[in-house]
Amino acid sequence: MRGEPAGRSGPLDHRGADWAGLRVLVTGLGVSGFAAADALLERDAVVRGVDASTSEGLAERCRILEVLGAELLMGEAGEAALEDPAGLLTDIDLVVTSPGWRPTSPVFVEADRRGIPVWGEVELAWRMRPEGAxxxxxxxxxxxxxxTVQMLASIFAAAGLRSRSVGNVGTPxxxxxLDPEPYDVLAVELSSFQLHWQRSISPVAxxxxxVAPDHVDWHGSLEEYRAAKGRVYQNTHVACVYNVADPVTEELVREADVVEGCRAVGFTTGVPSLSMVGxxxxVLADRAFVENRRTSAAELGxxxxxxxxxxxxxxxxxxxxxxAAALARAAGVSATAVRDGLRAFTPEAHRIAEVAVTGGVTWIDDSKATNPHAASASLRAFENVVWIAGGLLKGADVDDLVRENAGRLRGVVLMGRDRARIAEALARHAPDVPTIDVEATDTGAMASVVEAAAGLAREGDVVLLAPAAASMDMFRNYEARGDAFAEAVRARSGA
Known part of the structure; x- marks a missing residue:
């Protein structure tokens, strides 16, 4: 697919690009799509926006864009235009898409046929950076x-840098x-959806x-998902940081086209070899960014x-x-600032968060573990676990998850729509582990789940909510699921 709109004398980037008159179709007008359309209109581009949704928040954003001069197709009109996008793309020079829109959508297929480039909103943001950004x-x-991106932002703050965690983390x-007060450095979280449309981003590190199976339905195959993840390394200047325990990440570094002089730096929870942190x-030790790394290491906390x-x-x-430490060190941050930033870091809710300790039993909320890979990492953190699992598996296989963690399971409480699939895996790989199936799928069922888990737990055990599945069958999102769990635990314990 083309990288630059036709009819431009040079690339559209921070080196004085002229956006005036550029005819841009913005697909999706959520938070990031709105930010993209707003920035384009401010630079005198001609913006056409499309979205099949009709939510209240979207309507408010659309009113603002219309006042600024955008042409919008919303709701049923937007849906009809997206199903037959020939007219939608008339006279369009560039398509900018929000995350989550599938690359197989007719509008992108037709854009490709016409030679119209498609950028993600992250690509647009990179190109709109001012000089010296x-x-x-x-x-x-x-x-x-x-x-990790929030740990990194905390480290930058400890180093006295004006920074922010942005991208897939929530802030467009x-x-x-385009903040009028420039930042010193940005910690950018990128999803595979965003990386799919990446073209020219060139990070310091x-x-x-x-990499584990996820979003395969969106990408079309595991190979395409892997390739999207690998785009994070393209054009890196100083260091490509990979996971020693996950060979795929090192392979992606080897395959990446990077800036001359860029290094590969591994991170490991074991003893680090040369050019690694571990x-x-x-002690968190750096053998990558110290002068005498062959014979010495720096303490990072x-x-x-x-x-x-x-x-x-x-x-x-x-x-x-x-x-996070390796990335910060690649950006020139001192070892002391890394330590101070990690000490100051406060994790978001629902990520291995301790809810209560009652009767010698520790209750942990890891509702953010919404796929088997995340749930397995959570289970491996504890020796004796009463596991609460279930929800929407979205086609994910749980056999490896159960087989690899069977030895630490004291009991299992299953909930949600796809709980039978987890029960089948337990029958195959952990048949002796007591399992309770909570059939109710209303929001209030969490009280029954917690009561069942309490009946299985013994002193010294951990009751762990790590569902390995999405939440939308029973809850608004994983945060609501975690909140319901914590509320039920506290109600039962009187905390």
Missing amino acids: APWITITGTNGKTT IMEAV SACLN VVDD TIEDLRRGSVEPAPHVIANALA
Whole structure:
């Protein structure tokens, strides 16, 4: 697919691009689509927007865009235009899409046929950066990317840098790029959806934390999903950070076209080899960004710095911290600032969050573990677990998850629409583990789930909500599921 709109004398990027008169179709007018359309209109582009939704929030954004001069096709009119996009693309020079729109959508297929380039909103933000804009540090991965990007932002803050975590983490990157008060550096979380449309982003440092089957329906195959994740490394200047425990991430580094002089830097929860960061006697150690790395290492903090409450830091939390540390060091941050940033970091809710300790039983909310890969990482953090699982598996296979963690299961409580598939995997790989099936699927069923888990737990056990599945069969989102769990635990314990 073409990278540049036709009829332009030079590339559209931060080097004085003229956006005036450029005819742009923006597909999807959610938060990021609105930010893209708004920025284009501000630069005198001609904007046509389309979205089949009719939500209240969308309607308010559309009223603003119409006042600014955009032509909009919404609701039924938008849906009809997207089904037959020939007219929608008339006189269009460029398509800008929001994350989540499938590349097989008719509008993109037709754009490709006509030679019209399609950019994601992240690509547009990169090209709209002003001269001398903040460098980007980019992070992707099937799991852990939000925690890692927020750890990185905390480290930058400890270093005295004006920074922000943006992108897939929730804040539109366009908003940060065009902030009137410039940032020193941006910590950018990128999903596979966003990376699919990436063309020219050139970060200082980049990382892919892990690759496990996910969003295969969107990408069309695991190979395409893997390729999208690998785009995070393209055009990196200083360091491509990979996960030593996940060979696919190192392969993606080898395949990437990077800037001359860029290094490969590994992170490991074991003892680091040369050009790695890792753990030595509970110390986070850097053997990549020190002058005499063949014979010495720099201390970046300790595992104790990552403890929150009574819960020992899980292995994947340590791995995330090491990835963030490596990226920060690639950006020139001192070892002391890395330590201080990790100490100051407060994780978001529903990520291995301790809810209560009652009768010697620890209750943990990891509702964010919405796929088998994330749930497995969560289970591996504890020795004796009463596991609460279930929801929408979205076609994911749970056999490996159950087989690899069967030895640590004291009991299992199943909930949600696809709980039978997890029950079948338990019957195959952990037939002796007591399992309780909670049939109710209304929101109030969480009280029954918690009561069942309490009946299986013994002193010293952990009751872990790590569903391995999405939440929308029973709850609005994973946050609502985690909140319901915490409320039920506290109601039962009187906390």
